[in-house]
Amino acid sequence: MTNTDELLFNPFAPGFFENPYEQYKLLRDEDPVQEHPLGFWFVSRYEDVSALLRAGLSVDIANLADTPFEFFAADEDAGALNRSMLDRDPPDHTRLRSLVTKVFTRRAIAALEPKIVALVDAALDRMAERGTCDLVEELAFPLPFAVISEMLGMPPTDHARVRELSGTLVRSLEIVADEETARAIAAADAELTAITREVIAWKRANPAEDLLTALIAAEHDGQVLDGDELVAQVVLLYVAGHETTVNLIANGVNALLRNPSQLELLRSQPDLAANAVEEFLRYDSPVQQTRRITTAPHTVAGREIPAGTFVLACLGSANRDERFFGPDAAELRLDRPEARHQVSFGAGPHHCLGAALARLEGQVAVSRLVRRFPGLGFAGELEWNGRINLRGPAKFPVHV
Numbered sequence: 001m002t003n004t005d006e007l008l009f010n011p012f013a014p015g016f017f018e019n020p021y022e023q024y025k026l027l028r029d030e031d032p033v034q035e036h037p038l039g040f041w042f043v044s045r046y047e048d049v050s051a052l053l054r055a056g057l058s059v060d061i062a063n064l065a066d067t068p069f070e071f072f073a074a075d076e077d078a079g080a081l082n083r084s085m086l087d088r089d090p091p092d093h094t095r096l097r098s099l100v101t102k103v104f105t106r107r108a109i110a111a112l113e114p115k116i117v118a119l120v121d122a123a124l125d126r127m128a129e130r131g132t133c134d135l136v137e138e139l140a141f142p143l144p145f146a147v148i149s150e151m152l153g154m155p156p157t158d159h160a161r162v163r164e165l166s167g168t169l170v171r172s173l174e175i176v177a178d179e180e181t182a183r184a185i186a187a188a189d190a191e192l193t194a195i196t197r198e199v200i201a202w203k204r205a206n207p208a209e210d211l212l213t214a215l216i217a218a219e220h221d222g223q224v225l226d227g228d229e230l231v232a233q234v235v236l237l238y239v240a241g242h243e244t245t246v247n248l249i250a251n252g253v254n255a256l257l258r259n260p261s262q263l264e265l266l267r268s269q270p271d272l273a274a275n276a277v278e279e280f281l282r283y284d285s286p287v288q289q290t291r292r293i294t295t296a297p298h299t300v301a302g303r304e305i306p307a308g309t310f311v312l313a314c315l316g317s318a319n320r321d322e323r324f325f326g327p328d329a330a331e332l333r334l335d336r337p338e339a340r341h342q343v344s345f346g347a348g349p350h351h352c353l354g355a356a357l358a359r360l361e362g363q364v365a366v367s368r369l370v371r372r373f374p375g376l377g378f379a380g381e382l383e384w385n386g387r388i389n390l391r392g393p394a395k396f397p398v399h400v
């Protein structure tokens with residue numbers, strides 16, 4: 001018989017960060033639309049997650065009947081949180097998103113490829129010199145950080161501090177069960193907002209051909225974007241631009257090193273790179289959950305979720321659902337054709353704006369890394385970052 005505790009989505013259970021997938025499987029099999037005692041609902045099957053994300057539900061926490069966990073008791077006037085497009089419903093969402101879509105075009109992303117190749121090769125040169133190093137520090141983190149900083153046109157800032165603040169801010173995307181963390185998130189939000197305001201002031205005086213200048217111009221145009229909204233979109237792009245892709249690269253390489261036959265397959269068939277990245281996204285998803293909020297009773301798989309409820313759609317679980325991906329869903333298979341249906345970038349109106357950029361960075365980084373270093377392997381224990389949502393390694397020692 002199954003212990004009832006095992007049936008609860010419990011990211012605080014021992015071993016969760018090493019392997020959340022066993023818990024997800026139990027939930028999919030036994031309680032796929034779970035009413036959680038902490039006050040939210042947890043949806044774990046592929047078809048349900050996919051339909052939920054496309055159902056046009058709200059993402060605005062003002063629609064919550066109750067505040068399910070500590071963070072939402074934080075100051076409503078907090079800086080960037082709650083004002084970015086990720087947290088807004090139409091018409092605000094439509095207006096903010098279309099503004100960024102204009103500059104984040106497929107063509108603009110594709111044009112970045114030579115730059116990304118150069119950044120990856122420079123990182124690989126440094127790794128070759130060291131011999132043994134940390135994959136996150138040398139490649140997985142600096143690549144997306146440099147790319148989004150350059151796209152936005154960020155001035156040289158205190159990178160270490162910005163990295164620390166972003167790392168705290170993204171905890172707002174997960175269940176926060178203690179007040180101390182909630183306070184730390186609010187403080188990081190305030191500081192990152194202040195830094196971003198300074199950056200915007202600097203950029204006004206130093207306009208250039210970049211995303212930040214384009215967004216500032218939109219603010220000048222009048223009703224399009226107000227000052228606080230501008231700050232919130234910049235923080236979102238900056239943080240989303242590097243806190244996620246780091247996990248795509250690192251989780252992908254981790255999966256390859258644990259599956260040598262797949263690593264060899266990628267080496268022998270470089271044209272598998274695009275599908276391989278889809279499979280990395282599916283197999284160990286860089287963003288494990290996204291949220292929706294009901295404004296009216298909403299039925300998922302025959303269960304009625306009441307209005308005003310916070311619903312967590314578990315992308316990491318949906319991507320492992322045997323009902324959709326087949327009985328070998330728990331295995332890494334780089335040539336799996338269904339991998340392209342993974343839901344790691346969400347779906348519906350909030351589908352990730354940076355998906356094409358993340359895919360390109362992932363493809364270039366992983367395929368060049370494995371081709372350059374035939375002897376690539378672990379040089380010690382990988383340590384997980386302890387994040388419930390943005391899952392990835394904090395330490396990843398490798399030898400090349």
Ligand code: HEM
Nearest residue numbers: 085086240241244245248290345346347350352353354358
């Ligand atoms: C939204 C995942 C990289 C910008 C999202 C969402 C997810 C996601 C799950 C919410 C979707 C939903 O609720 O339906 C990822 C993953 C990435 C990644 C897994 C890397 C592997 C990026 C990058 C950028 C970016 C590189 C920008 C440079 C955004 C933005 C949104 C978003 C602006 C908000 C879209 C909206 O609310 O309309 N992303 N993301 N993301 N992402 Fe990404």
